[in-house]
Amino acid sequence: MIKSVVAGISIFIIVVLLSACGNRLSGLIGKPNSASNEKSEVIDMHGNIEHLDKMDEFVRKAENREKASVRIVHYTTEGDPVYHDLNVKGARIVMTYDTTEDSFGSGRVMKYECDKIERTASDTQLLYTVKGCSGENKELNVLGVSFDVRKQDYFGFILKYGLAEKNEVNTVDEKLAKDLQNGDTAVIDDYRLTTDELQTIYKSMVLSNYLGEKKLELGCNRDPHATYYLKVLINSGSREYRWSECDTGEDGQAMKKIVNVIKEIVINRADYKRLSDVKGA
Structure with missing residues (x-):
């Protein structure tokens, strides 16, 4: 009986500790004590x-x-x-x-x-x-x-997008992949963005409130259709998002702005321009 009680208390303590860690990872120290959260x-x-x-x-x-x-x-x-x-x-x-x-x-x-x-x-x-x-x-x-990225201990992201999410910008594994749309993929290893480029991307994320709760739609009535996956690693925490090109909601459009900023930086770099052109439809 005593062992059961001790085990129960131990489980309770672990759950509380994990909950506290979750709050630190998401960047929220305290939750609102007011119902004042109006859209206006x-x-x-x-x-x-x-x-x-x-x-x-x-x-x-x-x-x-x-x-x-x-x-x-x-x-x-x-x-x-x-x-x-x-x-x-x-x-x-x-x-x-x-x-x-x-x-x-x-x-x-x-x-x-x-x-x-x-x-x-x-x-x-x-x-x-x-x-x-x-x-x-x-x-x-x-x-x-x-939104000073230099003040962060760590900032990285993984973005996958397009049909079957074959395009990838990955600063974590230092990889870039371009879908040639004919079954092939052009890849750059040891891929690194500059600090200024990361600053521009981080700024777009913060101004889009990337850490806030997002209502994103993955479903789509088009076939085929593009989908998006974004994982952001900030300091000791991370956030993941999935949505489709059919998501026209406020949060979906905010996430699309982030993707457009990343894509614009990537496609204007010399290393991307040296990759093979898209060959499929």
Whole structure:
């Protein structure tokens, strides 16, 4: 009886530990403690950004002095939401900063009036900043997205695509394969992308929120049809995705943008241009 109890406790502990490891691999330290995850909101989940297009839409309207509003929800490591509410009112931007649901925050609601909002982009970072604000802080960063691949311990990916996924870009095994569509495949071994090329690809992945939950469709009513497989290895974790060319959903289109960035880099390299031309239909 005692052995059974001990075994049961051991299994429970192992399950808890594995669950904790899973959270670290996916990059999520804390889960949301609020049901505020609306599509109209920009969600910042520990650097993984959802609905970034809403932010760009707000910036565009603010520049034109059009009526607009957006809510940015930042989640703390404990899973508590902190809110930035931005509203265009005439020639001013009114920002409300709400920390009342943050267990370790100040528990205050602060309001500022600002002259403008700026979107600043570089190869490694995207910042949204309100400027000319009332109060002591004249400039306030309301959202930042970092995508510096050099700051990662490890970044690699495996992309397979096309009919039967015979095309492959594999930085893990350092391999490139081109489907000649006649039964043959042209292969390059010891294939390596430059750091700048990896930076461009990593940036596209982060801006497409590749670590977020994706609803992807693998089914397709066309025959034949292309399918896609993407595995991303980041630091000690990894994520895998599969979808088909028939996936026209928001997530499917976001993943397609990543694939297009990778393909554009690959086909414009000299080593790819030296491969045999496609011979089949």
